[in-house]
Amino acid sequence: DIVMTQSPATLSVSPEERATLSCRASQSVSSNLAWYQQRPGQAPRLLIYDASTRAPGLPARFSGSGSGTQFTLTISSVQSEDFAVYYCHQYNNWPGTFGQGTKVEIK
Amino acid sequence: EVQLVQSGAEVKKAGESLKISCKGAGYNFGNYWIGWVRQMPGKGLEWMGIIFPGDPHIRYGPSFEGQVTISADKSITTAYLQWRSLKASDTAIYYCARVASGYFYFDYWGQGTLVTVSS
Numbered sequence: 001d002i003v004m005t006q007s008p009a010t011l012s013v014s015p016e017e018r019a020t021l022s023c024r025a026s027q028s029v030s031s032n033l034a035w036y037q038q039r040p041g042q043a044p045r046l047l048i049y050d051a052s053t054r055a056p057g058l059p060a061r062f063s064g065s066g067s068g069t070q071f072t073l074t075i076s077s078v079q080s081e082d083f084a085v086y087y088c089h090q091y092n093n094w095p096g097t098f099g100q101g102t103k104v105e106i107k
Numbered sequence: 108e109v110q111l112v113q114s115g116a117e118v119k120k121a122g123e124s125l126k127i128s129c130k131g132a133g134y135n136f137g138n139y140w141i142g143w144v145r146q147m148p149g150k151g152l153e154w155m156g157i158i159f160p161g162d163p164h165i166r167y168g169p170s171f172e173g174q175v176t177i178s179a180d181k182s183i184t185t186a187y188l189q190w191r192s193l194k195a196s197d198t199a200i201y202y203c204a205r206v207a208s209g210y211f212y213f214d215y216w217g218q219g220t221l222v223t224v225s226s
Binding site: 043044089091 | 166169
């Protein structure tokens with residue numbers, strides 16, 4: 001299975017600061033990577049697919065980049081509702097695998 | 108509006124059987140894969156398997172093959188996840204999610220079903 005490694009495990013940011021989350025794949029997944037947000041007590045929600053395409057209705061402050069083995073999710077100006085756990089997910093190889101998550105918390 | 112509505116929380120004893128459900132609405136259920144994802148307490152997401160209700164064609168993740176059974180009834184737009192004999196380690200939240208057309212990421216998610224298994 002492809003191993004997805006996210007860093008950091010926890011990211012402390014102040015509101016309106018920029019947040020940069022990383023995801024590394026153990027082998028190339030091309031651009032077949034998605035990002036999900038999970039708020040406490042809620043189901044995950046799709047943010048980004050194909051590494052850089054925003055899901056419908058997603059605010060423009062969220063952006064994804066990368067290909068191959070290195071990917072980044074950027075929140076340009078973190079809002080209160082963005083404090084959550086973020087997961088990357090590769091769907092290039094069977095079975096799909098998730099990263100362990102990055103928690104974005106209030107500094 | 109696409110919706111996936113899951114059955115309610117379950118409390119079971121080790122060794123018991125269980126079947127939880129996920130009802131799809133707002134789209135052509137038979138034309139999209141549905142997946143199941145496990146989240147153990149305080150942990151991340153694990154990909155369990157997917158089913159294409161129109162066939163049905165099923166694929167399991169290696170860690171879950173033989174441990175659970177995934178099925179679907181297209182006539183009532185419902186997918187299922189089933190255990191024959193639960194273990195305490197099956198305690199988790201289980202999410203169903205629709206697989207995006209032509210790809211294998213999840214574009215819509217159910218609200219989750221909490222399964223608690225006591226030993």
